[in-house]
Amino acid sequence: MLFFFTDLLVLGCITSIMVVGLNLQYGYTGLLNFAFYMYVAIGAYIAGVTTMGPTTLPGVTYILGWSLPWYVGLLLGGVVAAIAGAIVFAFTVRRLRSDYLAIVTVAAAFIVYNVINSFVPLFDGATGLFNVPLITGNANLSTEQESLVVLLVSAVILVLFVWISMRIFRSPFGRLLRAIREDEAVTSAFGHASWRPQLWVFVIGCFMAGIAGGLFIFYITAWSPSAFLPLESFFLLAALIIGGSGNYWGAVFGAFVVIEGLAELSRYAPTFGNEADAGAIRAIIIGVALILVLRYRPEGIFPERWLKWYRTTASAARKRVLPGREPS
Amino acid sequence: MTNFINFAYGDFMTFGAYIAWTTADRGVPFFVAVIIGGIATGLLGVVANIVIFRPFMRRGVRPVTLLIAGVGLSFIVQNGITIIWGSEPVRFNVTLGNAIHLGPLVFTPGDLVTIGAAVVLLVLLHAMLTYTKFGKSLRATSNNVDLAKACGIDSDRVISLTWFIAGILTAVAGVGLVLQESTLDPTTGFTELFVIFGAVILGGIGRPYGAMLGALVVGILTEVSGSYVDSAYKTSIAFGVVIVLLLFRPQGLFSAAGKTN
Numbered sequence: 001m002l003f004f005f006t007d008l009l010v011l012g013c014i015t016s017i018m019v020v021g022l023n024l025q026y027g028y029t030g031l032l033n034f035a036f037y038m039y040v041a042i043g044a045y046i047a048g049v050t051t052m053g054p055t056t057l058p059g060v061t062y063i064l065g066w067s068l069p070w071y072v073g074l075l076l077g078g079v080v081a082a083i084a085g086a087i088v089f090a091f092t093v094r095r096l097r098s099d100y101l102a103i104v105t106v107a108a109a110f111i112v113y114n115v116i117n118s119f120v121p122l123f124d125g126a127t128g129l130f131n132v133p134l135i136t137g138n139a140n141l142s143t144e145q146e147s148l149v150v151l152l153v154s155a156v157i158l159v160l161f162v163w164i165s166m167r168i169f170r171s172p173f174g175r176l177l178r179a180i181r182e183d184e185a186v187t188s189a190f191g192h193a194s195w196r197p198q199l200w201v202f203v204i205g206c207f208m209a210g211i212a213g214g215l216f217i218f219y220i221t222a223w224s225p226s227a228f229l230p231l232e233s234f235f236l237l238a239a240l241i242i243g244g245s246g247n248y249w250g251a252v253f254g255a256f257v258v259i260e261g262l263a264e265l266s267r268y269a270p271t272f273g274n275e276a277d278a279g280a281i282r283a284i285i286i287g288v289a290l291i292l293v294l295r296y297r298p299e300g301i302f303p304e305r306w307l308k309w310y311r312t313t314a315s316a317a318r319k320r321v322l323p324g325r326e327p328s
Numbered sequence: 329m330t331n332f333i334n335f336a337y338g339d340f341m342t343f344g345a346y347i348a349w350t351t352a353d354r355g356v357p358f359f360v361a362v363i364i365g366g367i368a369t370g371l372l373g374v375v376a377n378i379v380i381f382r383p384f385m386r387r388g389v390r391p392v393t394l395l396i397a398g399v400g401l402s403f404i405v406q407n408g409i410t411i412i413w414g415s416e417p418v419r420f421n422v423t424l425g426n427a428i429h430l431g432p433l434v435f436t437p438g439d440l441v442t443i444g445a446a447v448v449l450l451v452l453l454h455a456m457l458t459y460t461k462f463g464k465s466l467r468a469t470s471n472n473v474d475l476a477k478a479c480g481i482d483s484d485r486v487i488s489l490t491w492f493i494a495g496i497l498t499a500v501a502g503v504g505l506v507l508q509e510s511t512l513d514p515t516t517g518f519t520e521l522f523v524i525f526g527a528v529i530l531g532g533i534g535r536p537y538g539a540m541l542g543a544l545v546v547g548i549l550t551e552v553s554g555s556y557v558d559s560a561y562k563t564s565i566a567f568g569v570v571i572v573l574l575l576f577r578p579q580g581l582f583s584a585a586g587k588t589n
Binding site for chain 1: 396410522561571575
């Protein structure tokens with residue numbers, strides 16, 4: 001029973017990290033990245049191959065095969081995901097309208113998926129990586145203790161990332177990002193090159209994705225292409241929009257309730273028709289919820305405007321000086 | 329034609345194919361089954377439009393919102409199919425006769441039926457768009473909804489009818505695809521969606537004839553590439569085409585630069 005809860009919380013924390021990262025990209029500055037999970041996968045693979053040592057089993061092939069400590073591998077995973085994000089950004093985001101950007105990101109994700117799945121020397125093809133070392137190494141812990149350790153690590157990282165999101169949100173940089181999201185032409189008319197802040201926030205988002213991927217692979221100790229079907233990115237996006245895009249608490253809520261909560265609930269859903277599985281029911285519920293939220297509450301359950309970003313010292317001072325001119 | 333990207337399109341294709349498969353399985357003649365699949369998909373399109381997309385259109389939301397609503401619809405349709413028919417691939421058992429050799433090319437009867445249906449439908453579509461009153465209203469609505477309304481065109485009806493016709497075409501395409509691949513599973517259409525996007529963009533968005541030519545080019549490119557690189561990377565080629573096109577020629581290969589539709 002304890003394991004059930006810690007397991008749920010670990011997965012919730014890891015998913016939250018992903019959605020918080022996605023929120024930086026879509027929520028803060030309107031970059032529609034339908035391939036977010038690709039960066040999660042990159043982080044997971046890199047974290048795997050840099051920590052699990054050279055291949056020992058015949059027929060299992062992967063690159064690098066280093067035996068670094070887990071935290072270095074985790075960080076490397078995040079960095080490589082961030083670099084991948086920067087490269088994709090350089091080629092696509094500056095050129096494309098948001099809906100075309102969405103198509104390109106999905107197409108790119110399909111290609112990466114396809115290559116990793118078919119090109120065995122890279123990350124062992126469709127079989128994927130397994131026997132990835134645990135965070136605790138060889139310390140002889142039970143499964144419950146092990147998951148408690150991972151829970152602690154991912155919770156700390158989640159808090160750190162939410163804090164970073166909050167700082168970005170309240171900073172002038174965050175305001176600039178929102179301005180770009182609302183009207184890019186006006187922002188550039190005010191002399192801000194809109195691509196530079198977007199690049200930074202995109203890269204930070206991809207870094208968070210990579211970290212989440214690394215935590216994931218250390219927790220479940222295996223990773224294969226079936227773990228990052230392109231559909232996963234859509235779930236993250238749905239969670240963000242239902243939770244409230246732009247609001248980091250909304251992102252956390254979306255991850256815990258929409259993704260993890262529904263995954264648990266739909267296990268108890270009645271089965272009808274033939275071989276209905278919980279995953280399909282969950283996806284339908286998410287689809288319906290997504291459309292309903294877009295229709296009746298487009299800002300999500302926790303709207304962005306609930307964040308009192310102007311309660312910073314500088315703005316508070318200005319508010320005292322200029323009563324009645326609250327920044328909106 | 330309604331100027332937005334429908335992510336659920338591929339799943340409509342799967343739906344049509346499944347309906348046709350089920351009815352054909354019950355002993356209904358193949359062509360009747362395809363027509364039933366087409367009508368069912370058309371109705372699904374109309375319902376999706378009225379229930380989901382029309383309210384958004386009325387409110388005048390950003391295209392991104394419609395796109396995401398399409399993703400939601402895609403979840404619903406794709407997984408609805410999984411629940412009704414199961415996630416295992418099914419085989420489309422249609423025997424239409426023996427293969428026919430034409431010089432170096434081999435055509436199965438399935439190929440011929442698909443090609444024939446494609447030609448007939450494209451000619452019909454062309455005739456409808458050019459000569460009928462409905463076709464003219466459709467083009468007017470696609471061009472400028474408000475102006476079309478001001479001219480007394482019932483744009484709601486036109487858009488619904490467009491969804492219906494698109495649904496029929498989609499279902500026929502789905503059946504054609506399944507005749508080629510010979511298996512069908514709930515994700516068939518979703519994967520194919522990006523090949524379709526490639527074709528549409530290649531030809532130029534909003535240009536039916538461009539799309540036809542684009543489809544031909546993308547299809548041949550994907551298949552021919554199969555003999556040069558590992559066939560496992562075949563779909564990657566199509567996706568690569570989509571990316572390169574969107575980056576370098578978003579207006580399509582055959583249209584003059586700067587011309588908008």
